[in-house]
Amino acid sequence: MQLKRGLKPYARTLAVALSLAFVAGCSSSGGTQDGSMDGTRGGAAGSGVAGSGQVGGTGLGAGGTAGQQADGRIPEQRTIYFEFDSDRIRSEFEPVLSAHARYLRSNGSARVVLQGHTDERGTREYNMALGERRARSVERFLSVQGVSPSQVEVVSYGEERPAARGQNEEAYAQNRRVVFAY
Amino acid sequence: MKALMTSWLAAMLLIFSTLAQANLTIEITRGSDRATPVAVVPFAGGDALPEDVAQVIHDNLERSGYFDPLPHRQMLDRPSESGEVRYGDWRALDVRYLVVGRASRDGNGYRLQYELMDVSGERRMLGEVVTSSEGELRGAAHYISDQIFEAVTGIRGAFSTRIAYVTAQGVGNDMQFALYVADADGRNSQQVLSSREPILSPAWSPDGGKLAYVSFETERPAIYIQDLATGQRARATSFEGINGAPAWSPDGRRLAMSLSKDGQPEIYVMDIGSRDFQRITNNSSIDTEPAWSPDGRSLLFTSDRSGGPQLYRHDFGSGQQERLTFTGNYNARGRFAPDGEAIFLIHRSSNGYQVARQDLDSGRLVVLSESRWDESPSVSPNGTMVIFATQQGNSGVLGAVTADGRASFRLPSAQGDVREPAWSPFLN
Numbered sequence: 001m002q003l004k005r006g007l008k009p010y011a012r013t014l015a016v017a018l019s020l021a022f023v024a025g026c027s028s029s030g031g032t033q034d035g036s037m038d039g040t041r042g043g044a045a046g047s048g049v050a051g052s053g054q055v056g057g058t059g060l061g062a063g064g065t066a067g068q069q070a071d072g073r074i075p076e077q078r079t080i081y082f083e084f085d086s087d088r089i090r091s092e093f094e095p096v097l098s099a100h101a102r103y104l105r106s107n108g109s110a111r112v113v114l115q116g117h118t119d120e121r122g123t124r125e126y127n128m129a130l131g132e133r134r135a136r137s138v139e140r141f142l143s144v145q146g147v148s149p150s151q152v153e154v155v156s157y158g159e160e161r162p163a164a165r166g167q168n169e170e171a172y173a174q175n176r177r178v179v180f181a182y
Numbered sequence: 183m184k185a186l187m188t189s190w191l192a193a194m195l196l197i198f199s200t201l202a203q204a205n206l207t208i209e210i211t212r213g214s215d216r217a218t219p220v221a222v223v224p225f226a227g228g229d230a231l232p233e234d235v236a237q238v239i240h241d242n243l244e245r246s247g248y249f250d251p252l253p254h255r256q257m258l259d260r261p262s263e264s265g266e267v268r269y270g271d272w273r274a275l276d277v278r279y280l281v282v283g284r285a286s287r288d289g290n291g292y293r294l295q296y297e298l299m300d301v302s303g304e305r306r307m308l309g310e311v312v313t314s315s316e317g318e319l320r321g322a323a324h325y326i327s328d329q330i331f332e333a334v335t336g337i338r339g340a341f342s343t344r345i346a347y348v349t350a351q352g353v354g355n356d357m358q359f360a361l362y363v364a365d366a367d368g369r370n371s372q373q374v375l376s377s378r379e380p381i382l383s384p385a386w387s388p389d390g391g392k393l394a395y396v397s398f399e400t401e402r403p404a405i406y407i408q409d410l411a412t413g414q415r416a417r418a419t420s421f422e423g424i425n426g427a428p429a430w431s432p433d434g435r436r437l438a439m440s441l442s443k444d445g446q447p448e449i450y451v452m453d454i455g456s457r458d459f460q461r462i463t464n465n466s467s468i469d470t471e472p473a474w475s476p477d478g479r480s481l482l483f484t485s486d487r488s489g490g491p492q493l494y495r496h497d498f499g500s501g502q503q504e505r506l507t508f509t510g511n512y513n514a515r516g517r518f519a520p521d522g523e524a525i526f527l528i529h530r531s532s533n534g535y536q537v538a539r540q541d542l543d544s545g546r547l548v549v550l551s552e553s554r555w556d557e558s559p560s561v562s563p564n565g566t567m568v569i570f571a572t573q574q575g576n577s578g579v580l581g582a583v584t585a586d587g588r589a590s591f592r593l594p595s596a597q598g599d600v601r602e603p604a605w606s607p608f609l610n
Contacts, residue, residue: 113401121535123515123528123557124382124602125427125440126484126491128403129447129468132424155402156424160380163354166576167555 072107075099078180079163080138081173084119087130087137097138100180101145108148114138115179116156117163119172128158138178206368206580206593206600208245212552214588217250218334221277224254225294226262226284232316235285235294238323239330242341242367245582246331246566247589252277264297269304277301279334283326291315294322298330308333320369340564341366344606346374346384346393347580351598358598361395363410366562366605368580368593374408382602385428390609394418394428394437405439407454418452427471432478438462440470449483449496462496463503471515476522482506484514493527507540509547515558519585520565526585528556537570537583550587560605561585571601 080093089097104110116135118127135154142152164171222240225231243249252275261267262284272280283296291314298308308329314322321342328339343366351358359381364371375381379398386393387407394407403425408415419425423442430437437454440447449462449469463469467487474481481496490511496503507513512530519526522542529538529547534554540547553572560569565585572581574592578599583590593600 121555122491122512122530123471123484123535125470126468126486126514128424128426129440129442129470132442132447133468154423157380157398160350160382160398161354161357165353167573 073103074110074182075103075180078182079177082134082176082178084172084176087134089137089141094141097141098145101142101147104142104147104151105145108151110182111151111153113153113155113181115161115181116154116158117161117175117177117179118159119175120159120162120167121172122159124158124160128156128160131156131158134176135178205371206364206595208241208368208591208593210244210589210591211581212588212590213244213250214247214584216588217248218279219252219275219277220249220279220281220334221252221257221272221275222281223257223260223262223283225282225296226260228285230287231285231292231319233319233323235319235323235326236281236283238320238367239281239327242324242327243330245367245591246341247584247586248331248335248566249279263295264299264306264309267299269299269301272301279307279330281330288313292319292322294326296326298333320365324365324367337566338564338608340562340566340605340608342610343563343608344390345560345569345580346386346395346602346604346606347600348381348384348602349595349598349600350380350578361393363393363606374410383427384602384604385430386604386606387430388432388434388607390607393604394430396426396428405437407437418454423447424470429472429474431474432476438472438474438481440472449481451481473517475518476520482516482518482525484516493525506542506545507547508545509540513538513547517559517561519561520563524585526550526559526561526568528559537568539568539585539587548587550583550585551581551590553581556581558602558604560603562605563608567605569603569605571603 077096080096104112114135116131118131132154135156139152139154143149162175164174220243222236225236228234228236240251244251256275258271259268261282263282267280278301280299280301281296283294286293294312294314296310297306300307312322312326324341327341331339344363345366346363349360349362357378359377360373361375361381361384362371362373374393377397377399379401382396384393384395391411392407392409394405396403397406404420405418405425405428406415407418418437421441421443424440424447427440428437435454437452439450439452441450446466447468447470448464449472451460451462462481465487467485469483469485471484472481479498483494484491485494491514492505493507493513493516494503494505510529510531514528516525516527524539524541526537526539528535529549531549535556536549537551537556537559538547538549555573557571567582567584569580569582571578574594578601580593580600580603581590
């Protein structure tokens with residue numbers, strides 16, 4: 001599981017803070033529902049707004065091992081996970097995204113496909129749209145960090161390519177993801 | 183315990199099945215309490231046939247939910263023509279309708295003679311001789327079933343129709359997908375397309391000759407149109423972003439779809455001949471899963487413009503879009519009943535995602551399925567059944583329920599997940 005990597009402090013740039021505010025703002029305008037049994041758009045919007053505060057709070061001290069690769073190598077961690085009912089970038093994955101942003105900025109010929117995925121609950125074509133919303137959330141994050149739009153493409157797989165099987169929260173959590181495919 | 187047995191059986195089938203046969207078998211899960219008692223007597227000479235024609239008819243009638251066929255062992259007599267029928271025997275068994283027949287070789291094929299009797303009226307309602315080649319015996323049985331169904335119910339039979347569906351195996355980047363077409367009873371399956379990339383949303387052309395579907399075979403979603411007889415296919419759309427949810431207009435000349443080329447998924451209608459596009463929705467929310475009304479004058483679609491997914495109707499005449507569903511906070515993937523008076527959809531309740539019917543006049547929504555993870559409802563062309571994808575154990579299987587919810591059955595596959603069923607139009 002990539003979710004519980006050790007995190008080390010590292011210096012965060014102003015651009016990151018700005019991008020977070022921007023992404024959080026965007027999230028609140030479009031909630032992503034994998035199909036919570038009680039989820040409503042109101043709830044999704046609420047979590048997006050609350051999330052921006054949370055992101056700001058943890059952002060000051062948190063950093064990641066993924067962020068250390070300032071050389072020419074593609075960052076190792078290429079999957080980030082999402083909360084149920086959300087397209088908000090979780091704070092623990094911001095260093096991962098920042099590392100990819102740095103890599104893409106310093107390697108102008110590099111191209112990445114952001115593959116958006118959902119868990120299996122709900123209808124397939126609607127989930128296709130939700131997977132796209134998640135991948136676009138990552139795309140906006142990268143864009144605000146100065147990555148050229150020409151380097152990034154969004155492809156949603158919806159619920160079609162689950163990383164884990166089963167009707168349980170553990171499987172669902174592994175399936176709600178965006179994959180960086182170089 | 184029954185569920186355990188079923189999953190054990192499914193596991194054994196998985197182990198013992200050999201090649202890429204994707205035939206589906208049928209398990210009745212719930213019979214209708216209003217089903218009409220009928221008896222289909224084994225055909226005289228039927229033992230010599232490679233297919234048990236009377237059994238196929240028996241199974242078809244039972245699966246329709248309209249009939250409750252008498253088990254063979256309870257039959258006191260086995261007449262093969264109307265002249266041999268002792269009506270009192272069948273009345274004593276509470277049988278309302280009786281089917282008898284005989285089969286014989288006829289050149290290279292077979293000759294099937296059948297008759298339908300109204301037991302209480304002691305009246306012959308139907309009688310016909312059907313000739314068939316060996317390969318068409320099941321088709322002949324479906325044809326006879328259609329005649330019987332219509333004679334008794336007044337509703338055109340849909341046993342001679344077909345279903346398209348998608349199978350999937352594996353996880354993550356190691357998956358195999360295939361698109362199949364099979365008879366409505368799950369038999370006689372033929373592979374249309376196989377791919378390591380996702381295939382979804384098959385949709386029949388109104389003449390039953392073509393399928394539109396979404397394939398990721400280029401590692402991007404694109405909509406294809408494939409001729410089933412020739413196998414020839416063409417890519418209809420491959421814009422950046424989502425190319426999804428194709429739906430044929432009733433006249434077969436246009437394809438509604440969801441495209442996100444302008445930022446977020448919007449409904450478009452493409453003229454298949456000219457490739458001209460008409461944009462139907464224009465907002466910052468998700469608009470997808472279009473379906474045409476039977477008269478072609480409106481489109482049903484899913485939108486989350488009000489927060490969560492709900493069904494809306496676009497009227498081509500007025501250009502107006504109105505919300506149709508208000509029960510609960512998740513209603514998606516709607517399909518019209520053939521008479522246009524109701525829609526079938528996926529509704530989320532405290533029991534999960536289920537197939538529901540909403541009558542358009544009253545707005546009343548009724549849940550039809552008893553399962554929890556249902557998707558992709560598709561209505562039979564005569565409006566009597568809805569086929570859908572559901573879960574059985576850890577496998578995706580197809581389920582079907584009568585439009586009134588009274589009877590249901592499942593079509594498990596021996597291998598992998600089965601999903602995305604699409605019921606064909608009438609084919610004859």
